[in-house]
Amino acid sequence: MTTVDDRPSTPPAQTPRRRVNPVLALLRNSWRQLTSMRTALILLFLLAIAAIPGSVLPQRGVNPERVNQWFVDHPDLAPRLNQIGAFEVFGSVWFSAIYLLLFTSLIGCILPRARDHVRALRMRPPAAPRRFDRLPQHAVLETPAAADPEAIAAVLRRRRWRVTVRGNEVSAEKGYLKETGNLLFHVSLVAVLLGVALGSWYGWHGNRILVAGEDNAFCNTRQQYAEASLGPRVDSSDLPPFCLTLEKFEADYLPSGLASRYWATVTVDEPGGAERTAGFSVNSPLRLGSANVYLLGNGYAPLLKYTDKYGRSQTSEAPFLRTGDSNATEEGVAIFPDANVDPKTGARAPDQQIAFDGLYLPTAPESAPYVSSQYPAERNPAVNLTAYRGNLGLDAGIPGSVYALDRRQIDDGKLKEIGTKLLRPGEKWTLDDGSTLEFVGTKPYITISVREAPGQTLLLVASGTLLLGLMGSLFARRRRVWFRVSPPEGGSPTSGSSLVEAGGLPRTEHPGFADEFAQLVAAVSGDAPDARRAREGDD
Known part of the structure; x- marks a missing residue:
């Protein structure tokens, strides 16, 4: 007698699924998005736009005078731009945020790709496919x-292919320089x-303008x-201590x-060393420790001796600035x-x-009219002054500004014009109150820029390797070739000549791969010039 068990069967026990922490999942997905190549390209594009x-716009770190003038010329717009850091772009929070995100994204992209590339370099070329045709x-x-x-x-191997032999098959690969680049x-x-x-940080x-003397x-x-x-x-x-005196220009x-040539001669005084004379030019800066002194410009400082109505004399060596003509x-x-x-x-x-x-x-x-010079050298110097x-x-x-009068004082009548005169060296001008002005001569001055850029060497080396990597990435091509040696039909390898089948596959678009493959086949078959020379040498 057969009995039937009507009791419901017990389902097999299932392993409970592990609940994913939503915070960790969010962080993991955010990291994947940040370190993707698409995000890196977007951030690089944003950085270019942000710059x-x-x-x-003028920047405070480069030209604060132009920034102040911008506030005068645009009184409504300038304060709003200032609130978002438009006059200090490269030190603003939003520019730094894009910069750091791009830095992080690139590192996140590079590390896994470098790991995979090292693995690929250590791996043998893949086995040959079954059908070469x-x-x-x-x-x-x-x-x-x-x-x-x-x-x-x-x-x-003589043609610099990475080669592996598996029995009667030869696998070769070339073009890893593309990923390396x-x-x-x-x-x-x-x-x-x-x-x-x-x-930027360090x-x-x-x-400044440095007058001779x-x-x-x-x-x-x-x-x-x-x-x-x-x-x-x-x-x-932290500024390195040194002093400079302009001797001649x-x-x-x-x-x-x-x-055709600019050359400034200065006396350098550094702590712990004797004074020394050094020279520098436009494209040859003066190197003082970690700082470099660059020559940016030059000009003349007229020596004007003023004697007031009480007989007291004062001399001005204020440099005059170039107007921009040649x-x-x-x-x-x-x-x-x-x-x-x-x-x-x-009292005064x-x-x-x-x-x-x-x-x-x-x-x-x-x-x-005496409104412009006829030559940049001092052939017939003169000053055309208004008192x-x-x-x-x-x-x-x-x-x-120390290089211009306050025009508001003139417009308000607090500063009045009392005359104009052209003076040549040694000439005097007697004013209406008995005071005199003498044009004594000139002194040369130079405009110097003292800079320290800790990352300059790193930038130079990185720029060179960046160019080399770009060339390797653009011009190298990944490709693979296989050769299979088969015995002749109906016999053993010793019963006749062997049959060699070859196949090639470019991993990327490579218009010249067909010619390269044909050259490889010719070299293996003995029709290439180097193969013929090798056979003649053996003979």
Whole structure:
């Protein structure tokens, strides 16, 4: 008697599924998105766009005067741009965020690809496919010169192929330089970003005008720069100590007025060493330890001696700045705020300050108008000056340029024009109150830029390797070839000539692979020139 069990069967026990932590899943997915090549390209594109305001708008670290002028010219727009860091683009939070994300994304892309590439380099070329006739390149050799696998492998190795012999089959691969160049390019790009970061964090620079003479010596302190920018990790005490004195400046000009040579000679005084004389030019900076001194420009500082109505004399050595023409026409101002002080009372009337504004012409024309120089060298020097007397506005504490008068004082009538005159060296000008101005001569000056860029060497090396990696990535081609040695039909390998079948496969688009494959087949069959020479040598 058969009984039937009507009880329900018990399902097999199942392993409970492990619950995924949503926070970890979010972090893992975010990391995968960040380290993808698509994200790296997007961040690189965003970085290029973010750098546009830094090229279009003036930056405080480079030219603070132009930034101040931008606020004057655009009083409504400038404060809004300032709120988003448009005048300090490369130090802003949003630019730094894009920069760091790109840095992280590139590293995340490179590490797994480098690991896979190292594995691929250590692996043997893959085994031959079963059917060669399905490959893009296929050939059959009935009486090859290299009729055994080892001989075929030797031919391929001479042509720098990675070769593996498996029985009667030969596998060869070439073109790993493409991925190597690709990785080298991306590693170099990371090194470039790192070099820029090092230069931004630990670099500094400062600009100033250095007039010839011991009285105008310059020491490397932040207070003596006309403009300076220090990295966030650089303090004023970190600047290397040295002092410079301009001894002379030489400039040679062609008959057309173009400069053929600039050379500045300075005296260098460094702690722990004796004073020494050094020279530098435009493309040959002066190297002082970790800092470099670059020659940016040059000009002349007219020596103007003013004697006030009480007989007290003062001399101005203020440099005049180039106007931009090719013949070194310069404009500037000589200010004497302490003139006309009564020697009896020691008091000075606020409206008795004196200033001279005008042009310096290294080669002045023989007749009016005296508005531009005719040659950049000093062949017929002269100054064309306009005298002003009144309140210069210096006592008000309002910042202004030392190379130009405050036009507001002139427009308000606080500074009045009292005359204009052209002076040549040695000539004097007597003003309406009996005071005199003498044009004594000139002193040369140079504009220098002192810089320290810690990442400069890294940037140079990385740029070179980046170019090499790019060339390898663009011009190298991955390809594979296989050879199979088969005995003749109906016999053993010793009963007749062997049959060699060849196949080739380009891993990437390679228009010249067909010709290369044909050359390999010719080399194996003995029709290539090098194979014929080898056979003749054996004979």
